[in-house]
Amino acid sequence: MGYQSLRECITDLEKHxxxxxxxxxxxxxxxxxxxxxxxxEHKGPALYFENVKGSKFPAVSNLFGTLDRSKFMFRDTLEKxxxxxxxxxxxxxxxxxPFQYLHVAATALSALPMKxxxxxxVSFGQTKISAxxxxxxxxxxxxxxxxxxxxxxxxxxxxxIMNANLGMxxxxxxxxxxxxxxxxxxxxxxHRGIGIHQSKANTKGQPLKVSIFVGGPPSHPLAAVMPLxxxxxxxxFAGALGNRRFRYFYDDEGFCxxxxxxxxxxxxxFPQQNKPEGPxxxxxxxxxxxxxxxxxxxxxxxxxxxxxxSFTVVGRPPQEDTSFGALIxxxxxxxxxxxxxxxxxxxxxxxxxxxxxLFAIGSERYTPYLKERKPQEILTLANHILGSNQLSxxxxxFICAKEDNPSLDAHDISGFLQHVLQxxxxxxxxxxxxxxxxxxxxxxxxxxxxxxxxAVAVAGEIKRExxxxxxxxxxxxxxxxxxxxxxxxxxxxxxxxxxxxSETEKEIAILNEDLKNKNLDSLPLMILCDDAGFTxxxxxxxxxxxxxxxxxxxxxxxxxxxxEHKHWGCRGPLIIDARIKPHHAPPLIKDPAVEKRIxxxxxxxxxxxxxx
Numbered sequence: 001m002g003y004q005s006l007r008e009c010i011t012d013l014e015k016h017x018x019x020x021x022x023x024x025x026x027x028x029x030x031x032x033x034x035x036x037x038x039x040x041e042h043k044g045p046a047l048y049f050e051n052v053k054g055s056k057f058p059a060v061s062n063l064f065g066t067l068d069r070s071k072f073m074f075r076d077t078l079e080k081x082x083x084x085x086x087x088x089x090x091x092x093x094x095x096x097x098p099f100q101y102l103h104v105a106a107t108a109l110s111a112l113p114m115k116x117x118x119x120x121x122v123s124f125g126q127t128k129i130s131a132x133x134x135x136x137x138x139x140x141x142x143x144x145x146x147x148x149x150x151x152x153x154x155x156x157x158x159x160x161i162m163n164a165n166l167g168m169x170x171x172x173x174x175x176x177x178x179x180x181x182x183x184x185x186x187x188x189x190x191h192r193g194i195g196i197h198q199s200k201a202n203t204k205g206q207p208l209k210v211s212i213f214v215g216g217p218p219s220h221p222l223a224a225v226m227p228l229x230x231x232x233x234x235x236x237f238a239g240a241l242g243n244r245r246f247r248y249f250y251d252d253e254g255f256c257x258x259x260x261x262x263x264x265x266x267x268x269x270f271p272q273q274n275k276p277e278g279p280x281x282x283x284x285x286x287x288x289x290x291x292x293x294x295x296x297x298x299x300x301x302x303x304x305x306x307x308x309x310s311f312t313v314v315g316r317p318p319q320e321d322t323s324f325g326a327l328i329x330x331x332x333x334x335x336x337x338x339x340x341x342x343x344x345x346x347x348x349x350x351x352x353x354x355x356x357x358l359f360a361i362g363s364e365r366y367t368p369y370l371k372e373r374k375p376q377e378i379l380t381l382a383n384h385i386l387g388s389n390q391l392s393x394x395x396x397x398f399i400c401a402k403e404d405n406p407s408l409d410a411h412d413i414s415g416f417l418q419h420v421l422q423x424x425x426x427x428x429x430x431x432x433x434x435x436x437x438x439x440x441x442x443x444x445x446x447x448x449x450x451x452x453x454x455a456v457a458v459a460g461e462i463k464r465e466x467x468x469x470x471x472x473x474x475x476x477x478x479x480x481x482x483x484x485x486x487x488x489x490x491x492x493x494x495x496x497x498x499x500x501x502s503e504t505e506k507e508i509a510i511l512n513e514d515l516k517n518k519n520l521d522s523l524p525l526m527i528l529c530d531d532a533g534f535t536x537x538x539x540x541x542x543x544x545x546x547x548x549x550x551x552x553x554x555x556x557x558x559x560x561x562x563x564e565h566k567h568w569g570c571r572g573p574l575i576i577d578a579r580i581k582p583h584h585a586p587p588l589i590k591d592p593a594v595e596k597r598i599x600x601x602x603x604x605x606x607x608x609x610x611x612x
Contacts, residue, residue: 143175215262285316
């Protein structure tokens with residue numbers, strides 16, 4: 001089975017109890033997002049908004065809100081796709097065991113995109129940008145955004161769908177300086193395929209044609225976010241996953257049109273034409289601020305008959321994109337480790353906003369003839385990881401040797417950190433990368449896209465038992481007298497509000513003077529924060545605060561710190577300053593009035609009673 005359209009998917013989900021309809025008129029300004037967030041938090045169903053204020057088009061969200069629902073939508077193809085991805089990484093398997101893989105051959109052969117005539121079975125009408133659902137997710141957002149787009153571009157040197165890129169980059173529909181219905185903002189991050197296409201077009205002084213697909217079968221948006229191996233087209237993957245070839249045609253202006261999309265926005269991006277885009281409440285849990293990004297001149301806005309607008313809400317994880325990530329991991333499994341010999345597992349920690357924090361497990365085999373292991377091969381692996389695609393945007397990388405604990409799981413945040421802290425040598429195991437690139441959405445650095453990284457490579461036997469509770473004799477000097485244990489070996493320390501680097505140096509000096517002669521080996525990590533209670537309340541709070549609010553080169557300190565032959569280390573506890581700084585983006589805060597209105601929808605007799 002494969003869905004032919006988004007509406008067919010909606011009907012199937014509703015039939016099987018995975019979707020509810022909201023018939024009351026709902027305001028796209030904050031209300032739709034607030035409902036979505038509540039329902040997602042309760043692991044609720046997909047939402048079909050029949051009556052969107054200010055638009056004639058209905059909308060759907062939370063399709064991928066749970067892994068179970070995602071697996072239900074792809075129940076007939078998921079296992080075959082996992083085999084195909086596995087074969088892509090190890091094609092020798094098919095040669096050695098040809099009959100074992102015959103059942104996926106038809107899936108692979110039928111996945112190629114299919115060009116259809118302009119008089120395809122689906123007829124398209126036209127509308128304008130302002131007629132689309134103008135969904136605003138967060139109070140400080142710069143305007144309405146497309147949050148579930150599939151942005152299609154072609155290589156100007158190698159035109160055609162097989163060399164095209166399909167990616168999910170947010171689109172600002174209105175606000176700021178955009179001319180209504182004529183211009184939209186196109187935001188994409190570093191290392192994206194669309195950037196290569198725009199660079200080539202810019203070099204030739206030519207505009208880049210862009211088609212933005214919204215909706216269509218659920219395999220299409222998933223293909224747009226998949227980290228596919230080099231040479232595997234997103235459109236081919238969409239066809240294989242959806243058990244239906246990706247159908248397309250070109251309009252009379254030369255724009256590629258997905259024949260199964262619900263909406264298609266076409267337009268051109270001209271060289272060096274940018275406009276301010278943002279703010280936008282993003283997946284790190286903060287606003288990405290206003291910056292110049294490519295301006296897209298709108299040509300046409302198509303829609304199929306009886307279309308449905310597809311959207312999601314991003315914010316502090318976990319959110320629907322977390323479930324996207326879980327489904328991707330379900331499909332790809334160990335694909336990334338297989339691309340890096342010696343790497344067994346890598347986990348981008350969603351609770352920390354994905355890119356700020358990576359956990360990895362690798363082999364340490366360089367000197368097996370020595371009794372005591374130390375980080376060697378895993379340092380080589382760390383460099384490889386930080387040079388690989390989206391992993392290169394990571395800010396903190398913790399990598400351990402599998403030989404020290406074969407059952408170690410990089411997805412167990414507490415267990416992994418405990419393994420690290422029991423073994424870490426703070427005088428040896430921290431390796432910094434300064435003045436480099438970080439995630440565009442991460443404002444902890446020194447400038448947009450600019451910051452630092454640190455690889456923490458740990459190998460060897462357990463060196464210490466970690467304090468689960470502080471001894472009665474433990475204390476900190478003023479003004480650091482409010483602190484809480486996060487987990488064994490980690491202490492959240494409430495500090496005065498951040499003022500400047502020079503003031504921080506003075507504060508660290510106070511701590512160093514008080515602690516430099518004390519035995520704190522069982523407390524290897526201290527976090528300076530604005531609220532120790534909040535930071536220590538959950539492990540998710542801890543990783544979110546610590547790794548989204550710190551820039552390694554600027555915010556890592558230590559008791560009895562030293563620099564030796566350009567290597568930095570410390571002989572006492574490591575200190576990470578994770579306070580909010582003046583240059584940080586503001587965190588996402590919900591609108592209280594809207595929240596009260598949503599409360600009423602969940603009351604007895606309300607449309608969401610029993611759901612939120």
